[in-house]
Amino acid sequence: MTNNSAPFLTLAKNAGFSDGDPGWLKAARANGSERYTDLGLPHVKLEEWKYTNLQPLGEIAYRAVCAKDGDVAIDAIPGLGDASSGGVRLVLVNGCYRADLSDTSGLPEGVRLEPLDETLRDAPDWLEQHLGRVADASTTDRALVALNAAALNTGYVLHVAEGVVVEAPIEIVSMGGYVADAVASFPRNLVVMDEGAQANVVLTHAGSAVGEYLNNSVTEISVAQNATLRLTVLQEDAMEAANLSTTFVSVARDSVFESFTLSMGGRMTRNDTHVTLDGTGAECRLDGAYLMRGRQHCDNTTRVEHRVPNTRSDEMFKGVLDDEARAVFQGKILVERDAQQSDGQMLNKTMLLSDQAEIDTKPELEIYADDVKCSHGAASGQIDETALFYLRSRGIPEAQARNLLVQSFMGQVVERIADGNLRDMIIGKIIHWLPAACYRQEEWRAE
Amino acid sequence: MLEIKNLHVTVDGTEILKGIDLTLGSGEVHAIMGPNGSGKSTLSYAIAGRDGYDVTEGEILYKGKNIIAMSPEDRAAEGIFLAFQYPVEIPGVANTTFLKEAVNAVRRYRGEDELDAMQFIRVLREKVKELGISDDLLKRAVNVGFSGGEKKRNEVLQMAVLEPTLAVLDETDSGLDIDALKIVADGVNRLRGPDRTMLVITHYQRLLDYITPDTVHVLAHGKIQRTGGKDLALELEKNGYAEFADAAA
Numbered sequence: 001m002t003n004n005s006a007p008f009l010t011l012a013k014n015a016g017f018s019d020g021d022p023g024w025l026k027a028a029r030a031n032g033s034e035r036y037t038d039l040g041l042p043h044v045k046l047e048e049w050k051y052t053n054l055q056p057l058g059e060i061a062y063r064a065v066c067a068k069d070g071d072v073a074i075d076a077i078p079g080l081g082d083a084s085s086g087g088v089r090l091v092l093v094n095g096c097y098r099a100d101l102s103d104t105s106g107l108p109e110g111v112r113l114e115p116l117d118e119t120l121r122d123a124p125d126w127l128e129q130h131l132g133r134v135a136d137a138s139t140t141d142r143a144l145v146a147l148n149a150a151a152l153n154t155g156y157v158l159h160v161a162e163g164v165v166v167e168a169p170i171e172i173v174s175m176g177g178y179v180a181d182a183v184a185s186f187p188r189n190l191v192v193m194d195e196g197a198q199a200n201v202v203l204t205h206a207g208s209a210v211g212e213y214l215n216n217s218v219t220e221i222s223v224a225q226n227a228t229l230r231l232t233v234l235q236e237d238a239m240e241a242a243n244l245s246t247t248f249v250s251v252a253r254d255s256v257f258e259s260f261t262l263s264m265g266g267r268m269t270r271n272d273t274h275v276t277l278d279g280t281g282a283e284c285r286l287d288g289a290y291l292m293r294g295r296q297h298c299d300n301t302t303r304v305e306h307r308v309p310n311t312r313s314d315e316m317f318k319g320v321l322d323d324e325a326r327a328v329f330q331g332k333i334l335v336e337r338d339a340q341q342s343d344g345q346m347l348n349k350t351m352l353l354s355d356q357a358e359i360d361t362k363p364e365l366e367i368y369a370d371d372v373k374c375s376h377g378a379a380s381g382q383i384d385e386t387a388l389f390y391l392r393s394r395g396i397p398e399a400q401a402r403n404l405l406v407q408s409f410m411g412q413v414v415e416r417i418a419d420g421n422l423r424d425m426i427i428g429k430i431i432h433w434l435p436a437a438c439y440r441q442e443e444w445r446a447e
Numbered sequence: 448m449l450e451i452k453n454l455h456v457t458v459d460g461t462e463i464l465k466g467i468d469l470t471l472g473s474g475e476v477h478a479i480m481g482p483n484g485s486g487k488s489t490l491s492y493a494i495a496g497r498d499g500y501d502v503t504e505g506e507i508l509y510k511g512k513n514i515i516a517m518s519p520e521d522r523a524a525e526g527i528f529l530a531f532q533y534p535v536e537i538p539g540v541a542n543t544t545f546l547k548e549a550v551n552a553v554r555r556y557r558g559e560d561e562l563d564a565m566q567f568i569r570v571l572r573e574k575v576k577e578l579g580i581s582d583d584l585l586k587r588a589v590n591v592g593f594s595g596g597e598k599k600r601n602e603v604l605q606m607a608v609l610e611p612t613l614a615v616l617d618e619t620d621s622g623l624d625i626d627a628l629k630i631v632a633d634g635v636n637r638l639r640g641p642d643r644t645m646l647v648i649t650h651y652q653r654l655l656d657y658i659t660p661d662t663v664h665v666l667a668h669g670k671i672q673r674t675g676g677k678d679l680a681l682e683l684e685k686n687g688y689a690e691f692a693d694a695a696a
């Protein structure tokens with residue numbers, strides 16, 4: 001059934017399934033396969049994909065991965081270092097769990113963190129109940145979700161039981177590449193926060209420098225009543241990688257979902273986040289930073305649905321683009337008729353360091369309730385020449401002054417990260433990304 | 448110290464300065480007065496080296512060297528300081544960080560060791576006390592949310608920390624209450640010395656009561672129209688600039 005409009009499908013269908021898998025799982029794959037065949041790989045004529053062209057990916061001869069692929073040494077796994085005190089870490093290489101690189105021994109009671117197949121073996125009924133609940137393969141109109149369902153076999157599961165509070169960050173590392181040829185993986189992840197549970201998850205995407213790998217992941221997150229989930233995503237994929245992440249989040253009554261997504265790596269990144277505020281008092285914060293250069297492309301597409309009264313969302317994405325890099329921001333806040341007294345804020349700002357860099361931004365509000373507080377804004381521009389002159393007039397060399405102004409610009413969103421260690425870590429990554437501001441050499445000095 | 452000869456400056460294709468001649472010796476304080484839009488800030492930017500302020504004719508000699516081709520940062524490191532008429536807000540960069548970066552950039556240029564955090568704080572603390580600047584203002588982002596007067600005080604603090612040899616103060620007195628004016632003037636006077644030169648741009652004679660100038664110039668229509676002693680300021684205060692109204696070239 002594979003044709004040009006639905007590449008990857010053969011790959012997805014050969015993801016090493018086991019004959020003993022339960023019927024519901026097989027059905028989900030079949031549904032996904034069917035939907036993906038109908039929908040095809042997204043193209044730029046679709047409104048949602050107007051600015052991000054996936055078609056060139058369809059030309060790449062990816063092959064399927066098997067569990068033992070990827071010669072990754074433990075030293076290559078990026079970690080939180082000092083920022084982490086828990087040391088709990090789950091590592092996936094090309095979507096497959098790697099026990100040799102993971103350490104989940106420090107997990108507190110009431111927390112399950114494991115590969116999907118382990119949950120399937122140990123708690124199949126629980127898995128059936130939760131998987132595909134927010135991303136239904138048979139009805140989805142999202143091709144990437146359907147494709148992911150067709151391959152449903154790998155990924156991780158995090159379950160925090162009722163009332164359990166996990167203090168230290170839980171690290172999940174998704175490594176790509178580390179094989180000679182181009183590989184594609186389709187992990188499906190599940191995060192379930194039971195009533196009153198709290199956790200901080202730090203998800204890192206990284207890969208081998210040469211890796212031309214594709215990671216089409218779907219993550220389903222549900223945050224039950226009075227629970228809190230803070231998610232920090234550090235996307236530092238290899239330069240030739242394609243990272244297509246779709247995340248569904250359902251936020252229940254009086255619960256909180258907060259995320260910060262830092263995108264720096266990859267040739268092609270699409271972060272598609274869909275949040276539904278399903279209970280009164282539900283809150284979400286979606287923040288992001290993108291730093292792109294060369295010919296990198298980064299698309300942040302978000303959709304926040306206020307479905308019931310008294311829900312709040314606050315969203316800020318800021319980025320810096322150099323060279324011929326391109327970024328896209330498509331943000332939609334939808335407030336349903338019943339969702340009175342809701343508050344939805346959205347802001348996207350981009351700093352362009354080069355004439356060839358480009359940002360396409362489309363913030364949208366769709367409001368059916370009449371008593372709400374919503375606003376959105378978008379702006380892009382170059383470094384402020386007056387501020388640059390101000391810094392230089394104090395003796396700060398131009399390159400350093402430019403870097404300070406980029407940091408100043410990104411500061412507005414980075415400041416919103418509550419955890420001081422994570423905030424410092426992300427500031428460090430931003431500084432590291434900046435062009436080296438070489439200090440004046442001796443010979444530059446006036447004689 | 449500073450010698451400006453037949454300086455012509457064009458901004459966005461419009462000639463703003465049309466042949467300025469000024470000579471400021473070491474240790475001297477000169478004041479420049481003149482109507483709005485006469486080119487005072489333009490002159491200050493040309494001295495500090497702002498991009499877009501093109502010198503089409505003439506030269507600016509600082510310590511005998513033409514600085515026209517020099518970058519603003521090199522001019523600063525060579526001892527030129529401009530207190531801005533409108534100080535710029537830099538969100539997310541703490542005032543102390545900014546000051547430290549500036550001081551250390553200048554020290555690097557001069558081949559001196561950089562100050563570490565402790566050494567820098569020591570230097571800063573002393574200046575801060577003299578200028579009556581609160582700790583809070585140091586911790587906050589550069590000029591963000593500062594009142595007009597606080598911004599001006601912050602300019603003088605930067606000057607005090609950088610210890611320039613040539614300071615150009617562009618309306619540093621505007622927006623200051625009388626107590627702040629005295630503090631700022633004290634800050635300026637403390638820097639005065641035989642090796643330092645100051646160019647004070649102002650609209651008000653009252654500043655010159657505190658910072659006594661050696662020479663007063665009137666700038667109008669892009670040219671120095673008159674030069675005199677301290678009394679010229681008093682005269683201008685009384686008569687305004689009517690006398691220069693048709694002096695346009």
Ligand SMILES: Nc1ncnc2c1ncn2[C@@H]1O[C@H](COP(=O)(O)OP(=O)(O)OP(=O)(O)O)[C@@H](O)[C@H]1O
Pocket residue numbers: 458459461463481482483484485486487488489490532
């Ligand atoms: N970018 C520009 N393009 C064209 N004209 C400009 C530009 N910038 C400044 N000017 C003009 O140059 C003239 C001098 O401006 P300047 O700021 O130097 O005046 P000033 O003497 O400092 O005035 P004030 O007393 O109001 O501070 C003004 O007429 C101003 O409008």
Ligand SMILES: [Mg+2]
Pocket residue numbers: 487488489532617
């Ligand atoms: Mg002016």
